Amino acid sequence: MNFKLESTDPKSKARTGTLTTAHGEIKTPIFMPVGTAGTVKGLHQHELKNDVKAQIILGNTYHLYLRPGIETLEKAGGLHKFMNWDMPILTDSGGYQVYSLSGTRKINENGVKFQSHIDGSSHLFTPEYAMDIQRSIGADLIMAFDECTPYPCEYNYARRSMHMTHRWLKRCVDRFDSTTPLYGYDQTLLPIIQGSVYKDLRKESAETIASFDLPANAIGGLSVGEPDEDLYEMTDLVCDYLPKEKPRYLMGVGTPINLLECIALGIDMFDCVLPTRNARHGTIYTQNGIMNVKNLKWKDDFTCLDENGTSYVDSTYSKSYVRHLFTVNEALGKQITSIHNLAFYLWLVGEARTQIEAGTFTDWKNKMVVQLAQKL
Amino acid sequence: MNFKLESTDPKSKARTGTLTTAHGEIKTPIFMPVGTAGTVKGLHQHELKNDVKAQIILGNTYHLYLRPGIETLEKAGGLHKFMNWDMPILTDSGGYQVYSLSGTRKINENGVKFQSHIDGSSHLFTPEYAMDIQRSIGADLIMAFDECTPYPCEYNYARRSMHMTHRWLKRCVDRFDSTTPLYGYDQTLLPIIQGSVYKDLRKESAETIASFDLPANAIGGLSVGEPDEDLYEMTDLVCDYLPKEKPRYLMGVGTPINLLECIALGIDMFDCVLPTRNARHGTIYTQNGIMNVKNLKWKDDFTCLDENGTSYVDSTYSKSYVRHLFTVNEALGKQITSIHNLAFYLWLVGEARTQIEAGTFTDWKNKMVVQLAQKL
Numbered sequence: 001m002n003f004k005l006e007s008t009d010p011k012s013k014a015r016t017g018t019l020t021t022a023h024g025e026i027k028t029p030i031f032m033p034v035g036t037a038g039t040v041k042g043l044h045q046h047e048l049k050n051d052v053k054a055q056i057i058l059g060n061t062y063h064l065y066l067r068p069g070i071e072t073l074e075k076a077g078g079l080h081k082f083m084n085w086d087m088p089i090l091t092d093s094g095g096y097q098v099y100s101l102s103g104t105r106k107i108n109e110n111g112v113k114f115q116s117h118i119d120g121s122s123h124l125f126t127p128e129y130a131m132d133i134q135r136s137i138g139a140d141l142i143m144a145f146d147e148c149t150p151y152p153c154e155y156n157y158a159r160r161s162m163h164m165t166h167r168w169l170k171r172c173v174d175r176f177d178s179t180t181p182l183y184g185y186d187q188t189l190l191p192i193i194q195g196s197v198y199k200d201l202r203k204e205s206a207e208t209i210a211s212f213d214l215p216a217n218a219i220g221g222l223s224v225g226e227p228d229e230d231l232y233e234m235t236d237l238v239c240d241y242l243p244k245e246k247p248r249y250l251m252g253v254g255t256p257i258n259l260l261e262c263i264a265l266g267i268d269m270f271d272c273v274l275p276t277r278n279a280r281h282g283t284i285y286t287q288n289g290i291m292n293v294k295n296l297k298w299k300d301d302f303t304c305l306d307e308n309g310t311s312y313v314d315s316t317y318s319k320s321y322v323r324h325l326f327t328v329n330e331a332l333g334k335q336i337t338s339i340h341n342l343a344f345y346l347w348l349v350g351e352a353r354t355q356i357e358a359g360t361f362t363d364w365k366n367k368m369v370v371q372l373a374q375k376l
Numbered sequence: 377m378n379f380k381l382e383s384t385d386p387k388s389k390a391r392t393g394t395l396t397t398a399h400g401e402i403k404t405p406i407f408m409p410v411g412t413a414g415t416v417k418g419l420h421q422h423e424l425k426n427d428v429k430a431q432i433i434l435g436n437t438y439h440l441y442l443r444p445g446i447e448t449l450e451k452a453g454g455l456h457k458f459m460n461w462d463m464p465i466l467t468d469s470g471g472y473q474v475y476s477l478s479g480t481r482k483i484n485e486n487g488v489k490f491q492s493h494i495d496g497s498s499h500l501f502t503p504e505y506a507m508d509i510q511r512s513i514g515a516d517l518i519m520a521f522d523e524c525t526p527y528p529c530e531y532n533y534a535r536r537s538m539h540m541t542h543r544w545l546k547r548c549v550d551r552f553d554s555t556t557p558l559y560g561y562d563q564t565l566l567p568i569i570q571g572s573v574y575k576d577l578r579k580e581s582a583e584t585i586a587s588f589d590l591p592a593n594a595i596g597g598l599s600v601g602e603p604d605e606d607l608y609e610m611t612d613l614v615c616d617y618l619p620k621e622k623p624r625y626l627m628g629v630g631t632p633i634n635l636l637e638c639i640a641l642g643i644d645m646f647d648c649v650l651p652t653r654n655a656r657h658g659t660i661y662t663q664n665g666i667m668n669v670k671n672l673k674w675k676d677d678f679t680c681l682d683e684n685g686t687s688y689v690d691s692t693y694s695k696s697y698v699r700h701l702f703t704v705n706e707a708l709g710k711q712i713t714s715i716h717n718l719a720f721y722l723w724l725v726g727e728a729r730t731q732i733e734a735g736t737f738t739d740w741k742n743k744m745v746v747q748l749a750q751k752l
Contacts, residue, residue, distance in 0.1 A: 072676055083697060299448060300448055320452060324448070335418070
């Protein structure tokens with residue numbers, strides 16, 4: 001993996017760059033659609049590529065490990081081939097889902113013992129095994145195994161957990177360095193900063209993680225329920241301790257406004273289920289604010305879904321028609337809004353990039369965060 | 377509407393033709409994907425057109441009448457504009473769903489009183505109102521209001537019902553003739569033959585319906601649970617009483633084998649929910665037989681979904697991947713199999729057309745019905 005920092009905004013810490021992987025280039029800042037189980041829900045791969053204009057997608061190690069399982073993924077030649085996606089992929093380490101989905105899990109220094117949310121079977125994830133699994137999945141960018149603390153989190157727990165995450169990182173790096181990719185192309189390991197919403201912990205974690213000198217860095221443990229001010233404060237603080245020349249990935253963030261504010265703080269990469277999950281519930285994001293397509297007010301509104309939208313669904317389908325599809329619970333409704341929201345997110349980060357390059361990012365961002373907060 | 381009979385098979389009653397509507401030409405024999413509530417489940421309109429290669433789709437009057445409702449459809453300028461589909465549409469009369477979906481319905485000479493399956497509200501469909509609703513929907517081809525008798529059906533009930541359907545047809549024609557299309561293009565009314573599985577009734581109904589001298593004719597009350605032999609015997613019998621130069625539509629049929637056998641009996645048009653409904657349950661049709669994509673045997677089969685398939689999904693996705701999508705209940709699985717099955721149905725009728733034109737239909741059909749019956 002290679003990252004080239006290209007331009008910086010004069011009035012903020014926003015920057016643009018190009019991240020090069022074995023499966024192609026990624027222009028940052030970028031948003032990564034979440035493809036939980038080897039599919040971004042409701043979208044064909046060509047729609048992701050051509051309509052959404054995704055440059056990289058994310059897969060969930062926990063889900064892929066359980067189904068289809070490592071054996072099948074290895075036989076397929078990795079996730080790219082399994083799902084027929086030839087562009088970059090990032091996988092998380094499985095930790096987050098172990099904590100959020102598994103009913104019972106026991107964390108100790110060795111790793112996490114958990115029961116599958118599907119059949120209750122017992123499994124053990126260790127830092128080493130998380131590397132092995134991600135070798136089998138074969139994503140271009142893979143994540144260190146960490147503990148993602150919840151919010152709120154008591155200080156002493158957050159500190160102990162963070163230190164364990166740091167020790168786990170060492171074990172991840174050792175395993176990563178002593179193994180080779182299975183499918184003939186390079187993989188890159190990203191370490192994860194933790195520390196909950198405590199400034200001193202975040203500083204310590206950022207310095208520790210930076211000292212590993214890996215090619216990219218990630219910030220975890222945010223967007224877990226804390227107020228936006230905490231999200232921004234922690235992100236701002238952490239970015240100051242991370243090397244400028246390496247890409248920064250803020251995990252699990254967020255709303256369109258979150259993206260713009262965090263781009264201003266120096267973040268290059270994002271992922272979040274929000275655009276697709278909300279799409280499936282009829283909430284879409286537009287340049288002029290948030291719209292609930294199920295509202296009665298759209299019943300006889302035959303104007304196109306989003307006149308400023310960049311995807312064909314925005315001009316092809318009317319508000320009235322999409323509302324109807326949700327009213328009658330037809331799958332096409334979710335398919336349309338999912339394409340819309342992802343295309344909007346990709347437009348948003350792409351436009352942020354253009355504005356940074358033009359030196360106009362901050363003014364544009366300040367205008368956009370007002371518009372984006374409106375309710376349509 | 378105009379129909380031009382083009383070629384006939386020397387060894388069967390199969391024929392090809394071109395049906396011209398205000399929204400374009402339809403090459404027969406043809407299969408019409410069912411778009412119940414203004415959407416063929418799980419497919420974008422451009423997928424229907426470009427991937428499935430549908431030439432005409434079917435809408436359900438009962439569903440569209442309840443939601444989005446006639447008022448919205450009229451404001452939209454008809455169903456074509458509402459769903460953004462500029463090719464031909466046929467709507468049924470609503471009768472079939474009134475009988476099959478509505479919990480309580482009372483049939484008398486005037487019409488059918490029924491309760492909505494959605495909210496229990498009371499509604500009355502009469503032959504006249506079924507015409508008015510279909511004027512509002514604005515399909516190119518619209519169906520007379522009939523009673524579709526169930527199977528089995530006692531002879532006297534079938535006879536009385538058939539006579540009422542004939543009287544209703546007269547009322548449909550009168551209403552149709554005394555009203556004009558709402559959206560500036562012609563609509564064509566098709567009468568429906570009934571008579572259950574009784575030869576004398578089918579003969580009487582076919583003769584009566586033919587005597588109305590409408591531009592096309594339809595056969596109803598079949599594919600309601602009767603054995604295939606009855607389906608074929610009734611279809612065969614009825615076709616002999618229908619004018620050769622007019623298109624014949626066999627409603628609600630059927631399996632790929634049913635299609636081929638009924639094409640051989642002189643049918644030009646079909647519709648059925650089978651390809652989409654079965655697709656959503658993981659059953660796909662191929663030239664070599666029926667395949668349940670959920671079967672364990674496909675777990676590690678990374679060959680493409682259908683090597684003989686004509687749609688891009690057949691070469692893009694592997695059996696293993698599609699099985700995985702069904703295992704984890706991901707929407708994309710159903711989207712893929714729905715495109716596959718509809719593309720297969722459209723390929724099947726298109727190939728039948730080619731074989732009829734080449735004079736080789738019967739031999740090909742006899743070979744195909746063996747292949748299609750296999751289990752993969």
